[in-house]
Amino acid sequence: xxxxxxxxxxxxxxxxxxxxxxTVANNIANSQTPSYKSESLMFIQHLITNDEGKKLHxxxxxxxxxxxxxxxxxxxxxxxxxAISGEGFLVVDGPNGPLYxxxxxxxxxxxxxxxxxxxxxxxxxxxxxxxxxxxSIATDGTVSIERLGGDNSPLxxxxxxxxxxxxxxxxLQNMEKxxxxxYRTNQRPxxxxxxxxxxxxxxxxxxxxxxxxxxxxxxxxxxxxxxxxSETEHQLERDAVDKLTRQV
Numbered sequence: 001x002x003x004x005x006x007x008x009x010x011x012x013x014x015x016x017x018x019x020x021x022x023t024v025a026n027n028i029a030n031s032q033t034p035s036y037k038s039e040s041l042m043f044i045q046h047l048i049t050n051d052e053g054k055k056l057h058x059x060x061x062x063x064x065x066x067x068x069x070x071x072x073x074x075x076x077x078x079x080x081x082x083a084i085s086g087e088g089f090l091v092v093d094g095p096n097g098p099l100y101x102x103x104x105x106x107x108x109x110x111x112x113x114x115x116x117x118x119x120x121x122x123x124x125x126x127x128x129x130x131x132x133x134x135x136s137i138a139t140d141g142t143v144s145i146e147r148l149g150g151d152n153s154p155l156x157x158x159x160x161x162x163x164x165x166x167x168x169x170x171x172l173q174n175m176e177k178x179x180x181x182x183y184r185t186n187q188r189p190x191x192x193x194x195x196x197x198x199x200x201x202x203x204x205x206x207x208x209x210x211x212x213x214x215x216x217x218x219x220x221x222x223x224x225x226x227x228x229x230s231e232t233e234h235q236l237e238r239d240a241v242d243k244l245t246r247q248v
Contacts, residue, residue: 017223024216027207035102036205038067071206079135080106083201088166088192091123103181105202126162137199166192
């Protein structure tokens, strides 16, 4: 019974370590993904008393925790790029309802609307006419344009065409990640007060590759240690069976 308990405990730990390794590997793979947020596993320990009265400790991962700390900013010089300084998400028109993102690397579609790199429309961006010579996105999210005269004369017209919507939520951990820097949630959005958007910049991933590589090595070593322990326990079981067989 003791050997079986030890094997079960080792197996529970190995399963958790394998999923932890997947999480760390995914973080490293997205270290260059704009606005990506690193993730880690949350664990719970189960205390069980066996038939011999000994307390056994089983480990189980119960959820993923997303680190929502802001990543560093990189300047791009593009009028269509914005970084959100502080909390908040841009609102995106998804195929089945609103989606949310912090990835402000935008482009224009064929109709002049601001869209994500996947072609989804950013709410509040308005329509930028083809003769616009300059697009300005203010810190409060207002989008305005400037036009040149037909003879390339100095700027002679400008105007506000929209305001990018920036929202946040009461529980950011309940937001579901669906890929391409997009999230969805059933929570009611809250408007962000004192929005600060930085034009010509984008937010990088907040993954710290060196720390993640260190974590990967630690997880790998822990897994190998448990594997050796399991092999030792299995060898003891085989030896016990062999001795019993010889006695018979």
